Amino acid sequence: MSENTVAPLPHVAIQVFSETSHVVAVVEEAASDRRMAKVHLRIQAGGVAAAVEAYRDAPTPNVIVIETTSDSRMLLEHLDELAAYCDEGTRVVVIGHVNDVPLYRELMRRGVSEYLVAPINVLGFIQALSEIFSSPTAKPVGRLIAVVGAKGGVGSSTIAHNLASTIATNLEVETVCVDLDLPFGTVGLDFNQDPPQGIMEAAFDPDRVDANMIERLLSKCTPRLQLMAAPSSLDRIYDFGDQTFEPVTDALRQTVPAIVFDVPHLWTGWSRNVLVRADEIVVVASPDLANLRNAKNLIDTLTLARPHDPKPRLVLNQVGVPKRPEISSAEFSKALDSPPLATFAFDPNLFGTANNNGQMIAEVQPKSKAQESFLDMAKVLMSRQEAKSAKKSILSALREKLGNRGGKSKAA
Ligand SMILES: Nc1ncnc2c1ncn2[C@@H]1O[C@H](COP(=O)(O)OP(=O)(O)O)[C@@H](O)[C@H]1O
Ligand SMILES: [Mg+2]
Numbered sequence: 308m309s310e311n312t313v314a315p316l317p318h319v320a321i322q323v324f325s326e327t328s329h330v331v332a333v334v335e336e337a338a339s340d341r342r343m344a345k346v347h348l349r350i351q352a353g354g355v356a357a358a359v360e361a362y363r364d365a366p367t368p369n370v371i372v373i374e375t376t377s378d379s380r381m382l383l384e385h386l387d388e389l390a391a392y393c394d395e396g397t398r399v400v401v402i403g404h405v406n407d408v409p410l411y412r413e414l415m416r417r418g419v420s421e422y423l424v425a426p427i428n429v430l431g432f433i434q435a436l437s438e439i440f441s442s443p444t445a446k447p448v449g450r451l452i453a454v455v456g457a458k459g460g461v462g463s464s465t466i467a468h469n470l471a472s473t474i475a476t477n478l479e480v481e482t483v484c485v486d487l488d489l490p491f492g493t494v495g496l497d498f499n500q501d502p503p504q505g506i507m508e509a510a511f512d513p514d515r516v517d518a519n520m521i522e523r524l525l526s527k528c529t530p531r532l533q534l535m536a537a538p539s540s541l542d543r544i545y546d547f548g549d550q551t552f553e554p555v556t557d558a559l560r561q562t563v564p565a566i567v568f569d570v571p572h573l574w575t576g577w578s579r580n581v582l583v584r585a586d587e588i589v590v591v592a593s594p595d596l597a598n599l600r601n602a603k604n605l606i607d608t609l610t611l612a613r614p615h616d617p618k619p620r621l622v623l624n625q626v627g628v629p630k631r632p633e634i635s636s637a638e639f640s641k642a643l644d645s646p647p648l649a650t651f652a653f654d655p656n657l658f659g660t661a662n663n664n665g666q667m668i669a670e671v672q673p674k675s676k677a678q679e680s681f682l683d684m685a686k687v688l689m690s691r692q693e694a695k696s697a698k699k700s701i702l703s704a705l706r707e708k709l710g711n712r713g714g715k716s717k718a719a
Pocket of ligand 1: 461465652656
């Protein structure tokens with residue numbers, strides 16, 4: 308194995324559950340390797356049972372590595388339970404101490420990415436992780452959420468930025484917030500940063516965009532949040548081809564787990580294409596008639612253009628402006644054939660303070676209803692909560708049943 312054939316890992320989170328000092332030593336040495344520079348790597352003692360405990364109520368990282376010294380039946384039982392708590396896209400690697408072909412087959416059948424037999428070496432370990440993301444059949448690591456307003460000024464940028472910040476801080480997922488409003492974007496202002504105009508180079512030189520260039524265009528905002536800011540100047544004219552943002556989108560998807568696009572309120576070839584190619588679309592609307600019409604047109608058109616993807620989600624913002632007649636949430640839901648993913652009250656004090664100070668809502672009022680809604684949105688859009696609570700309820704019901712019969716209430 309040549310050292311240069313091992314591709315550097317993307318900006319992913321990896322949690323190792325170890326049972327022996329040998330694996331601890333290998334993982335600790337791997338952590339300082341250059342190919343692991345972008346990885347958030349954590350190690351914790353305890354095998355698969357510890358992993359089950361850890362993720363019963365918490366989001367799972369991109370990769371869970373489990374060392375096991377227990378027999379294969381126990382391992383498989385625990386892995387089945389763990390699978391119920393795993394978020395979509397989480398990969399599992401098992402390090403065992405026996406070269407057991409039937410076990411290997413069982414693990415592969417369950418979707419385990421790799422089975423390594425100890426003793427393992429540092430480069431072999433890194434390579435196994437690297438191949439999860441770099442093999443030709445690997446699914447891109449990134450999930451792209453595009454946020455767009457049904458009208459200008461409805462707060463779509465505010466929601467995009469707070470959503471990105473919440474995914475990074477609360478879900479602990481490495482996130483990039485990309486400002487596609489090149490002439491007027493507010494990413495820099497909203498995060499109180501003066502980042503380089505990352506998106507500009509990608510927009511004017513799309514053919515040169517690749518993984519290395521992406522790293523150069525990102526600027527760190529918080530430990531897990533990076534920005535790709537807009538120039539926000541009128542020195543140039545911003546006419547783009549339909550496909551201008553495809554290379555930057557694809558390159559980001561290869562390397563960052565969560566990508567939030569702040570898409571300006573436009574309907575051009577490129578803006579339509581950016582929306583159509585997203586994993587999730589959020590349409591932000593205020594409760595008036597033009598917003599209702601535009602939101603309906605956007606959601607209907609985009610649903611038709613991507614029949615095999617999730618339907619665009621509606622978010623109502625600036626609801627309850629004093630003395631303003633409004634269209635009710637119920638009427639919106641009826642016209643759009645789905646309830647809003649989140650509703651934000653008009654709160655000029657909270658949003659105005661955040662705006663003026665270049666702060667996120669979580670910094671101004673972490674316990675506010677608005678911040679709770681950003682967290683709910685983040686979980687759904689990163690496909691966290693829904694699946695987990697449904698699966699959990701089946702398991703906890705089972706456990707309660709066992710508990711009532713005098714059995715153990717908790718799986719060992
Ligand atoms: N729920 C809200 N209550 C009060 N003001 C809000 C709310 N949401 C956003 N705003 C304010 O509305 C203004 C426009 O927001 P912005 O995110 O730039 O809109 P857009 O990107 O849709 O044009 C900003 O000053 C922002 O602080
Ligand atoms: Mg905007």
